[in-house]
Amino acid sequence: MKKRITMQDIADHLNISKNSVSQAFSGKPGVSEETRKQIYRVADKLGYQYTKKNNHSQQTVGNIGLIASEFAFSMTSFFGEIYLSIEEEVRKRGKNLLIQSIKKDEKENFILPSFIENRQVDGILILSHISNEYIQKVISTGIPTVLIDHHHPSIEADAILTNNRFGAYKAIQHLIELGHKNIAYIGDVNFSPSYQERWEGYLLALREFDIKPDERLMFTDAKEDELVLNTFIQQLPYQPTAWFCVNDGLGYLINTGLQKHGIHVPEDASVCSFDNGKLSQLSSPSITTMDIDLGDYGVKAVERLFWRFENQDQPYQEVLLPAKLLERQSTTKAK
Numbered sequence: 001m002k003k004r005i006t007m008q009d010i011a012d013h014l015n016i017s018k019n020s021v022s023q024a025f026s027g028k029p030g031v032s033e034e035t036r037k038q039i040y041r042v043a044d045k046l047g048y049q050y051t052k053k054n055n056h057s058q059q060t061v062g063n064i065g066l067i068a069s070e071f072a073f074s075m076t077s078f079f080g081e082i083y084l085s086i087e088e089e090v091r092k093r094g095k096n097l098l099i100q101s102i103k104k105d106e107k108e109n110f111i112l113p114s115f116i117e118n119r120q121v122d123g124i125l126i127l128s129h130i131s132n133e134y135i136q137k138v139i140s141t142g143i144p145t146v147l148i149d150h151h152h153p154s155i156e157a158d159a160i161l162t163n164n165r166f167g168a169y170k171a172i173q174h175l176i177e178l179g180h181k182n183i184a185y186i187g188d189v190n191f192s193p194s195y196q197e198r199w200e201g202y203l204l205a206l207r208e209f210d211i212k213p214d215e216r217l218m219f220t221d222a223k224e225d226e227l228v229l230n231t232f233i234q235q236l237p238y239q240p241t242a243w244f245c246v247n248d249g250l251g252y253l254i255n256t257g258l259q260k261h262g263i264h265v266p267e268d269a270s271v272c273s274f275d276n277g278k279l280s281q282l283s284s285p286s287i288t289t290m291d292i293d294l295g296d297y298g299v300k301a302v303e304r305l306f307w308r309f310e311n312q313d314q315p316y317q318e319v320l321l322p323a324k325l326l327e328r329q330s331t332t333k334a335k
Helices: 007-014 018-026 033-046 070-074 076-092 104-108 132-139 164-177 193-208 226-235 248-260 278-282 294-310
Strands: 063-069 096-102 123-127 145-148 158-162 183-186 242-245 270-275 288-292 318-321 323-326
Touching: 007 018, 007 033, 018 033, 063 070, 063 076, 070 076, 070 096, 076 096, 076 123, 076 294, 123 132, 123 294, 132 145, 145 294, 158 164, 158 294, 164 183, 164 193, 164 242, 164 270, 164 288, 164 323, 183 193, 226 248, 242 248, 248 270, 248 278, 294 318
Parallel strands: 063 096, 063 123, 123 145, 145 158, 158 318, 183 242, 242 270, 270 288
Antiparallel strands: 288 323
């Protein structure tokens, strides 16, 4: 007679407790999503008969959690609009939004908000970067989680992102079509994946238009500091005819820095930035930039989270939102 497979057999196979197996099959919290998947895989392999349940198939808590670093929440001109769209979308779906900023010591000591620890939320939205290790801690709770404006190869979660590579490519293409070949890059590639990807888009465009990159024109660890950027402008072996900055803050500082050095924008040098924030609009001249629909971030993130509630076994996906060129006064044809 064929042996009947039990939960204990699955537990022994994975070297975990029988209680963990039971929790996975009942849909109760207490095991990570990865462990839950392993349990199902082993059960299928051994021929264990079960009815698969989803611990979020019946939403009873009614709350969605939104967390971000203190720095991200302080960037109201960018992340504020995303937050407002998230709040609106969550309310439309009959849920409450619980918000908490993650302080430095909480990040370093992996202290989760109480509403996550006590499982008082049905899902979690993580706005921008905290740390990959902290995000992994959140995901290990098994609560469905969607990242906004951040991703990493080690993180298995849905993410809503800007198509940074293609956006930067379009910006550089715009400058090249105006006749510019000596194009500087300004941005800290180590600050976030977005800036790294924008650098990659910059390089991709140069390569496709047969322009050899000049490393002397690439400030790949640039900080938003007026003195630092002015020093970079001053020490260049020659002046580029165009500048690509990974955000509007850098674009604003480069724009003013060039003019302090007697380099007129756009007559002597064109400037293009990214994000379409207030600084690109207030700058004189106003700066050509890549526009992001920030409200769409929130809409897509909430849509993806609610989809994930009902599709926890589907592959994780990254949704790329397009960036659109807004041509303003800071770019013109090369001399």
